[in-house]
Amino acid sequence: MKPMSEYDTEAKVSAAESAALELAQTSNETRSDGLRAIADAILERESEILEANEKDVAEAEAMLEAGEYSQALVDRLKLDSTKLESIAEMVRSVADQEDPLGKTLAARELDQDLELYKVAVPIGVLGTVFESRPDALVQIAALSLKSGNSVILKGGSEALHSNRVLYDIIEEVTADIADGWVQLIEAHAEVDAVLEMDEQIDLLMPRGSTEFVQYIQDNTKIPVLGHTEGICHVYVDDAADLEMATDIAFDAKVQYPAVCNAVETLLVHEQVAESFLPEMVEQYESADVEVRGDERTREIVDVNAATASDWETEYGDLIISVKVVEELPEAIDHVNTYGSKHTESIVTENADSAAKFMQSIDASSVFHNASTRFADGYRYGLGAEVGISTGKIHARGPVGLEGLTTTKYYLEGDGQLVATYAGDNPRPFTHEEFDGEWVPGTRSRN
Amino acid sequence: MKPMSEYDTEAKVSAAESAALELAQTSNETRSDGLRAIADAILERESEILEANEKDVAEAEAMLEAGEYSQALVDRLKLDSTKLESIAEMVRSVADQEDPLGKTLAARELDQDLELYKVAVPIGVLGTVFESRPDALVQIAALSLKSGNSVILKGGSEALHSNRVLYDIIEEVTADIADGWVQLIEAHAEVDAVLEMDEQIDLLMPRGSTEFVQYIQDNTKIPVLGHTEGICHVYVDDAADLEMATDIAFDAKVQYPAVCNAVETLLVHEQVAESFLPEMVEQYESADVEVRGDERTREIVDVNAATASDWETEYGDLIISVKVVEELPEAIDHVNTYGSKHTESIVTENADSAAKFMQSIDASSVFHNASTRFADGYRYGLGAEVGISTGKIHARGPVGLEGLTTTKYYLEGDGQLVATYAGDNPRPFTHEEFDGEWVPGTRSRN
Structure with missing residues (x-):
């Protein structure tokens, strides 16, 4: 296992930022193939994963005897062949989801040969902090890749060894898609560093207790997708x-x-x-x-x-x-x-x-x-559930992959100037919605 | 003019919160009629508005002579009959916009007689801090009412007298729609209080210089809709x-x-x-x-x-x-x-x-x-422009009235239990999208 240099958080986030620009240009096929490669590699490297997991479980059992951990935590931590198969299946089901990117959400003619398209694109760099189940790491990475977002992963310290192996696998088999898109952080100091990086990180998705999510919300300027409680x-x-x-x-x-x-x-x-x-x-x-x-x-x-x-x-x-x-x-x-x-x-x-x-x-x-x-993303038919939001901004209620996208306006013209549409005798806009889709490289009207 | 009690910020925001619940249930017709009543009242009470405005202008001119204000600021502050007519027209054009609320954005059958609807609803309570042009107050209030949101208004202190009269007019002619939906704050201490009220206020819309918007973003946990700069x-x-x-x-x-x-x-x-x-x-x-x-x-x-x-x-x-x-x-x-x-x-x-x-x-x-x-809401054909967002969360680019809405899931069942869809022999979901609209009171299938 390669050693983790734990405190170069800025370099990691910076690499994720660059990778996000590349990832935004990949096809659904490339991203989904990457996910299938992850699923395959998880099954192929079963013994390596289970070996690392045994270390985590052994350490957790010692903590259980010392009265520090609960049996439930130890149970959640433990992986076996069957669990790995269901993790691989989950990754494949994310791969099979409809592409959340590239959809034209609105197309409007502003004037003759001046066409505006509103298109779904990735958000950029996601930050995540999650509980001790090692499958959480795989699920979050899978949702991020499918939606074209780079992701900073911080798992529970109880799952340290398992998370490292799973991260290595994911990183290795997808590096050729966009090198650096997935990053692992481990130290608490790195979490604090991440919470400060509101210029680089676009959205935080914490998972865990109400108190934990509240703590994250109270200590960052980055928008947080999550919920604090359910009464x-x-x-x-x-x-x-x-x-x-x-x-x-x-x-x-x-x-x-x-x-x-x-x-x-x-x-x-x-x-x-x-x-x-x-x-x-x-x-x-x-x-x-x-x-x-x-x-x-x-x-x-x-x-x-x-x-x-x-x-x-x-x-x-x-x-x-x-x-x-x-x-x-x-x-x-x-x-x-x-x-x-x-x-x-x-x-x-x-x-x-x-x-x-x-x-x-x-x-x-x-x-x-x-x-x-x-009230749940699966029952609502949203496909993979990213989380449930009790906030009203960006996403509300159960959130699917769509919640990991934002939009971008593309305007295709043939030399139009604003001066033509302003001043004393302005040319009027037509502003007509039409059925249309922005397809890279084919909308040039020259 | 009634005296403003400047420091009961919590009472004002609390009144706005209650009013938001009422406003969410009003029809587009009610809200649009309210807007037309505002437009009429602005024209009817022209002399009162211009009198108050003269005070602001006189004070600003003194500041101009003292070298504190620019001529541009004084010009922007000044109202006359023609400007009031164009303000009234702007309010009417917001009234004429399509209803941003109530639209069913997705309808999905989860199972027989179990139907899920995702519907556009108001966000709740908006907080705004804006520049010294008195027409800004009217525009922001109009956009808020049209989108069914309560709003806390804080204008430039240079426009104090003009803003008070305009606020009084708006408040008076719309009080029967949802008493308390519009609130005016004037003191800087009130702005600081508002920035702290992240539990009560759902979205902030600051307008002004890059530094100002940045200041707001740095000093609140409330989501901010705005942009910091354009390079x-x-x-x-x-x-x-x-x-x-x-x-x-x-x-x-x-x-x-x-x-x-x-x-x-x-x-x-x-x-x-x-x-x-x-x-x-x-x-x-x-x-x-x-x-x-x-x-x-x-x-x-x-x-x-x-x-x-x-x-x-x-x-x-x-x-x-x-x-x-x-x-x-x-x-x-x-x-x-x-x-x-x-x-x-x-x-x-x-x-x-x-x-x-x-x-x-x-x-x-x-x-x-x-x-x-x-790149502008009017040119993009979005109707009234709420602002331009350089953030990636919630709204991006020029933002129309849609940016002042969020969504709510309505589920219509006839007694379905989750236990039926879980466990060893779970009933499958159908998860079929359909063309449909949630209409209050008519979806009951009993």
Whole structure:
């Protein structure tokens, strides 16, 4: 294994910047072939990868015995043949995705022989800091290559040896596409250096805990694609199908409680609270969910008391808070006050109430008669998921490869001057949209 | 005139936040009618506006005599009947623009009766800090209302009295649409407070000098829509039509040298330098343009010497630097090194060279055989221009009303649970795009 020089961060980022210009000109075929070569090399070099991974696992197990790490962390870290096969398959599925680049998003004739095209292009240089699963490194590198972006990778230190081998493989088999497009950093000092490089790095994609993402957002001027927390609600309207409401509220909490799109607070219209809550609570308790209710809830069912802080807590666990509301506006107001603008759901057979709820709630996803757990790039059909954004700028909600692109305007003229279109007798613009595509080298009209 | 309580910034921003939720639910008709009411009121209350403006102008003239202000500033500040008419017309033209909200950007069936819609919605609360022209306040307020966003306005202190009256008019005639959607702040302390409110304010749109925009970017965590500088190039290729090249390079510098899309450096292929430069320099000099050339340029024409700092200077004036390059890659390299990623143009009859230049240059707009001065929202046919972005995230290049929107996912189901689509025998998603539009209240499929 080649030694890593850990502190030449500027040289690494600078190399990534140059490579980004090259990468932007590669074809989808070249980038996808590169991805398939990565998948092949991962399978071919299995023993080398597993050997490095064993070192990480051994070190992690020592930490586990010392009480520093959890068993879950050790499990996530561990690779085997089957996991490597699924990693290779994931890389191939990214290769098979539609090309996110080169699409003409708008074509407009400004005047005769003066044509403007808005085209999807890579963003440039991405910075990523991610958790200890070694497959995260491969996934992020794959998404970056497919979208034509250079990427600076910083994985968890627990996966140091695994990450080095995986990085070496990726770097080696794709160096001829754009040398330097992928860079590995390891030291914390390098992360701090990266956070300062807002002139060189175009977008940061941190993955990890809420606190971690918040830390990144607070310590950089680089735009961050990520989400900080998910406080999601299910509102059971007075016109709800109560059986449906029970199933949705159960699924939204129990199917996978640790994730950001799980429900944390259930809001129940007072008209249906008495018929709905007993059965709901019974179901929750049968699945070991702790229910915490407000005063009105506790008049109906015997559960723990919810305090004000419950409304603003992302449990990420088998706990749910319940509040009885007088009417729809109170539910909307509660969600807009305590929600994290992630995903919200109303259960109702009343179309007007659904419309009102969906329009009034300020969140990236608002559902009608469906579980909040559907908020996810794969389920949304976006292909590979880059992340989920709770920000409103650039990308919002589950983000696919499109979120790793920006746009560029191409203008094809035959000598037009602005002076012709200004002054006392200006020539008018035609400004007509047309179906058209910017194809390099064929739009010359001379 | 009502007194302004200058330091309740939080209350103002909080009112704007609440109003944003209301504004998001208004129809295009309501917002456009509000704009027409603003236009009418501006004309009706002409004397009141001009009276306030006279105070600003008188104060500015005193500052002019004291040598503090320039005549240009005083001129920009001054309103009269004709200017008010053109301001009213501008507001009406924003009213007439297509609705930027509510458009369904994607519709996808995830499974039978489970339909996902991606819909354009307002961003929320905009913060703006702008120059001393009082028409800027009206324009920014108009763009915000049309796009359903609340807005915090901070104008130049030179226009204090004019801004207060214009703000009062806007606030009064639109209060019934969403009370509190428009807020005026005046003190510098309030600007500092606003820059800190990254939880409440979704996007900042500063307008002014490069240094000013840079200051804002350096002092806030709120995303900033704006541009810092424009170092634009025209490259005259060996296959250029030299007469066209002369006209384009002249227009790009002389037609309006103070603006960001004017050319600062001319790059000339060595094969055509001798035939191109003498005539070009003669034209520039006839228009009082100072030409600064590199060594090879000065072997051909008698001009001042360009130093290394010229390549990175936005003159914003009748000065241009000229460099002779050996070949296309050197031109590309120079632009990618010194350009500000704003607007770049190649003049050539060779389609391959054009394609190479356009793809290799990392800039928001790249032109072929056209003046850099075309980079502008009006000329691009975007309707009202919100600003020009040299950032790559969210919006890039000239930005229309679309740049003041984000998206929201609406999911319409009939009780679907994620558990059905997970586990050992998962139901597959259909993931089929369809032509469809989310219309509030009519998508209920029960």
